[in-house]
Amino acid sequence: MANQSHYAKLPTAAVSRRGPQQCLSSYGNFSNFLDVFRLPMFSNPRIRKYCVKLVLICVLCTVLITSFCSEILNLRNPGIYLNRLVATSNKRNTRTYQLTTQFKLDLLKGDLTMLENSGNAHNESNKEERRLPSCIIFGVSKCGTRAVLEYLKLHPDIVAPNVEINYFNNKSLQARGLSWYLQQMPYSRPGQITAEKSPDYFQHHECAKMIYGCNRDTKLLLLLRDPVVRLVSQYMQLVDKRPTLPAFEDWVINNRTREINMDIPSVAVSVYSRHLSHWLKVFPRRQFHIIESESLKKSPLQEMTQVERFLHLRPFYSSEDFYFNSSRGFYCVRMRATGKTKCMGKSKGREHIAVKKEVVEQLYRFYQPYNKELNDLLNMKFSWS
Numbered sequence: 001m002a003n004q005s006h007y008a009k010l011p012t013a014a015v016s017r018r019g020p021q022q023c024l025s026s027y028g029n030f031s032n033f034l035d036v037f038r039l040p041m042f043s044n045p046r047i048r049k050y051c052v053k054l055v056l057i058c059v060l061c062t063v064l065i066t067s068f069c070s071e072i073l074n075l076r077n078p079g080i081y082l083n084r085l086v087a088t089s090n091k092r093n094t095r096t097y098q099l100t101t102q103f104k105l106d107l108l109k110g111d112l113t114m115l116e117n118s119g120n121a122h123n124e125s126n127k128e129e130r131r132l133p134s135c136i137i138f139g140v141s142k143c144g145t146r147a148v149l150e151y152l153k154l155h156p157d158i159v160a161p162n163v164e165i166n167y168f169n170n171k172s173l174q175a176r177g178l179s180w181y182l183q184q185m186p187y188s189r190p191g192q193i194t195a196e197k198s199p200d201y202f203q204h205h206e207c208a209k210m211i212y213g214c215n216r217d218t219k220l221l222l223l224l225r226d227p228v229v230r231l232v233s234q235y236m237q238l239v240d241k242r243p244t245l246p247a248f249e250d251w252v253i254n255n256r257t258r259e260i261n262m263d264i265p266s267v268a269v270s271v272y273s274r275h276l277s278h279w280l281k282v283f284p285r286r287q288f289h290i291i292e293s294e295s296l297k298k299s300p301l302q303e304m305t306q307v308e309r310f311l312h313l314r315p316f317y318s319s320e321d322f323y324f325n326s327s328r329g330f331y332c333v334r335m336r337a338t339g340k341t342k343c344m345g346k347s348k349g350r351e352h353i354a355v356k357k358e359v360v361e362q363l364y365r366f367y368q369p370y371n372k373e374l375n376d377l378l379n380m381k382f383s384w385s
């Protein structure tokens with residue numbers, strides 16, 4: 001009876017079609033959501049108004065809470081925060097640049113603590129697993145860095161990824177976190193050293209701090225080549241990819257001043273002392289081993305024996321590991337286990353163009369003071385300095 005009087009006010013069409021009991025069950029199941037508004041309480045305009053307000057407030061609160069939570073999650077994801085921070089600094093405004101460098105260092109520390117807590121950071125565990133590099137070939141491009149990596153990989157106590165990771169000079173890779181970097185490393189046994197080669201780290205000075213932050217004991221291998229020959233080598237690589245590049249002489253000389261154009265990044269890379277001085281502010285000299293490219297080309301065994309000593313590896317290299325490939329003009333390697341031989345790919349050993357004599361002389365004059373600076377920095381003398 002009570003039910004009947006309750007539903008007596010429902011629209012006659014609804015009652016006549018299904019009857020009160022059917023209506024009740026359909027409200028209960030909300031099979032037709034709009035039927036809810038046929039409840040008697042909604043016939044009161046004030047209640048309807050309050051309900052509409054309530055719904056609007058609920059929607060607003062949901063939107064606010066969702067965006068607040070996603071903001072918190074984003075802030076907790078350092079990668080997203082870092083990208084946002086970097087995106088806000090269109091130009092390399094010094095303050096923002098310093099801020100991001102500092103921020104990246106903080107991120108790195110956080111990541112490292114996480115990896116250390118999970119026992120994955122360095123070479124302490126007894127298991128075969130991925131380990132962060134403790135040796136980095138950080139430069140210089142076109143100086144034989146691939147050759148050294150291939151020679152290093154012959155040693156049973158060295159493992160290394162085959163590709164350049166370029167983690168410390170790439171913001172978007174850093175945003176993936178140190179664990180991403182770790183995933184790029186091959187598995188190693190206890191006692192093996194993980195090495196990495198990314199020669200572009202050299203001219204990206206903040207890499208020094210980042211690598212130090214990651215492992216302050218990192219051993220650094222640096223290859224240096226006659227700066228002018230290195231520049232020509234880099235030009236050959238660039239022109240291979242971009243045949244429209246100007247002729248070498250027009251590329252390196254500023255059209256207006258007729259001076260060597262330092263704004264060309266490849267020209268600046270060969271100013272070794274300027275870059276190395278930054279690295280020497282971060283790492284002590286004893287953690288660097290310098291290899292002269294020309295000497296590596298002539299006597300790989302001698303150079304690799306020195307690398308072996310520098311890395312405190314057990315003596316391994318012998319003359320049977322290297323053989324001179326006269327058609328390539330380089331020493332290639334012979335794998336002991338299989339006897340198979342391996343030479344560098346076609347992108348190494350491109351024929352160099354003949355540069356105009358006066359431009360070559362101008363380039364040597366240009367690099368000369370920097371070469372002197374380099375000798376003083378390292379207390380070394382190079383065949384071309």
Ligand SMILES: Nc1ncnc2c1ncn2[C@@H]1O[C@H](COP(=O)(O)OS(=O)(=O)O)[C@@H](OP(=O)(O)O)[C@H]1O
Pocket residue numbers: 140141142143144145146147199232233234293294296297298300330331332344347348349350
């Ligand atoms: N065995 C050996 N010893 C010394 N040097 C060698 C060796 N093999 C190759 N090369 C020279 O390395 C030059 C390429 O250097 P990189 O491997 O550092 O290039 S890259 O930056 O990775 O592209 C490359 O320079 P170019 O000849 O100008 O192409 C090679 O001359």
